[in-house]
Amino acid sequence: DKRLVLGAMPSAEFLGEEADSVALCLLLENKSDDVLISIQHKLVEAYCWENDIPLLKVDSEDKVRKILSSHTDPNNNEPDDLSCILVKNADKMSSSESMLADFFDYIIKNEIEPFPVITLPE
DSSP: OOOOEHHHHHHHHHHHGGGGGEEEEEOOOOOOOOHHHHHHHHHHHHHHHTTTTOEEEESOHHHHHHHTTTSSOTOOOOOOOOSSSEEEEHHHHHHHHHHHHHHHHHHHHTOOOOEEEEOOOO
């Protein structure tokens, strides 16, 4: 549906322009020693919290890449950066999106800390 914004920099730019049209932000668990990546993630995370954008953290870029590749046109180039993914609003949420929204609401209501990192299936 072309509802994804892939990568930390494109996501940050999109948030600055159209934050109201973001349904969900997925961030990879930051395991990098790269200070720039850490700063980008913290800024995106803070922006999402400040603007009430549901944010979920996931465990593996390889798993995200595999999930996305099974749903994309094979002629498209694979993106280099999947450390941050924004999902744009849709007219109607899918059952998977509803489940993620419910999970996020549960975490917030129950003040679960530290914020859990979702382990994606292999």
